[in-house]
Amino acid sequence: MSLATFAEDLGHGIGQIRLPLPFSGLKETNAYVIKGASGVTLIDCGVDDGPTRYALEGGLNELGFSLEDVTTLICTHLHPDHMGLAHRLVADGGIELVMHESTGASVERYDDWSILQRRLASLAAEHGAPPDFVARTAAAEPRPDWAGRGVAPGRGVSDGDQVAVDDDRFLEVIYTPGHDKAHICLLDSRTGALFSGDHVLPRITPVVVYGGEEDPLGTYLDSLGRIESMSLGLTYPAHGDILERGSLRARQIILHHERRLGAMIQEVKDQPKTAWQMVGQIFRPHLNTFEQRLALSETLAHLEYLRLRDNLTRSKDSGVWQYVRRSRRSSRT
Ligand SMILES: [Zn+2]
Ligand SMILES: [Zn+2]
Structure with missing residues (x-):
């Protein structure tokens, strides 16, 4: 019987370490470890708190390593559940942080959440949200300690780059923007398996x-199409269970968004609606403020997708945007 609590040996020199998360919704982040001749490569490192550090060190020990063996840390994207702890691991020394080359420009946004909150508050106001929601969104909330600090990568990579993990083994960088504009997936040259970060997840669809x-x-849909076209099997996501068929899952997520896009067109086929009104119709009721922010933001991503492709048009009424289906007859004339 195994006494392992944090880690699992997946074979082919790959280990998975499950790192706890301090917020509701997601249970844990999966970090992955690849053994090389001259050190260990770690993919994602969880949030910056004691339980994460404990699980990371415990998981490495279960796999026969220690933190001192880690020479390379690759973070798939700039979200705290993937890189919160990175600044500490880098500061401890001996670890090179590898991320997409665009990451450095976003470190300020990572450290100052008020930038994003102010932007979302002004978007909420001009898309029909009630004043109390706008005020709650604009009010600065304390940034949680577990988010850690942003840190620029020691090595910025771009699509097609190879990150060596062993003498005859490398991870190929697959640039997959959408969930985060700096998101990368990593293709294992030895097994053909994909480390998919948050780009392709089982059961849930990553927020856009x-x-x-x-x-x-x-x-995001373009990046999913790319994963679909690669005909990938084994895929290691950053949350949830390992996927047997990563490309099939990418297809399912594309279909999910196509269904939602179709539902949105139906909602505004006869009369204009604001994005805020759409949130009430597309998402389940009784969302808390945080969920409402995500739902509004996700709704806007869909409405703008449709507007940019001439399915919808929008106009401003008393400072608030209204979306409506574009009339086929008028678009032809
Ligand atoms: Zn993420
Ligand atoms: Zn995540």
């Missing part, structure tokens, strides 16, 4: 938020 940038959902 709109913060005023152009077409995040289109970017």
Whole structure:
């Protein structure tokens, strides 16, 4: 009987370490460890708190390593459940942090959540949210300690780059923006398996938020299409169970978004609605404020996707955007 509590040996020199999460919704982050001749590569490292550090060190020990053996830390993207602890591991010395090359420009946003909150509050106001929700969103909330601090990668990588993990083994960087614009997946040259971060997850669909940038959902769907076309099998996600068929899961997530896009067109086929009104119709009721923010942001990502492809049009009424289905007859004339 195994006494392992944090880690599992997955074979082919790969280990999985389950790191606890301090917030509701997701239970844990899966970190992965790959053994090399001259050190250990760690993929993602969880949040910055004591239980995570305890689980990481315990998991490494169960796999026959210690933190001192880790020479490379690759973080799939700039979210605290993937890189909260990174600044401490890098500061301890001896570990090179590898992330997408665009990450460095976003470190300020990582450290100052008020930038994102202010942007979301102004978006909420012009998309029909009630004043009390706008005020709650704009009010600065204390940034949790477990988010750690942003740290720029020692090595910025881009699509197609190879990160050596052993003498004859490397991880190929697959750039997959959408859930986060700096998101990367990693393809194992030895096994053909994919480390998918949050890009492709089992059972749940990763949030795609709109913060005023152009077409995040289109970017995400393009990145999913790429994973689908790679005909991938074994896929190691950062949350939940290992996927047997990663490309199939990518297809399922594309279909989920296509269904939601279709439902949104139906909602506004006869009369204009605000994004806030759509949230009430598309998502389940009784969301808390945090969930409402995500739902509004995700709804906007879908509405803007449809607007940019001429399915919807929008107009401003008393300072608030209203979306409506674009009339096919008028678009032809
Ligand atoms: Zn994420
Ligand atoms: Zn995550």
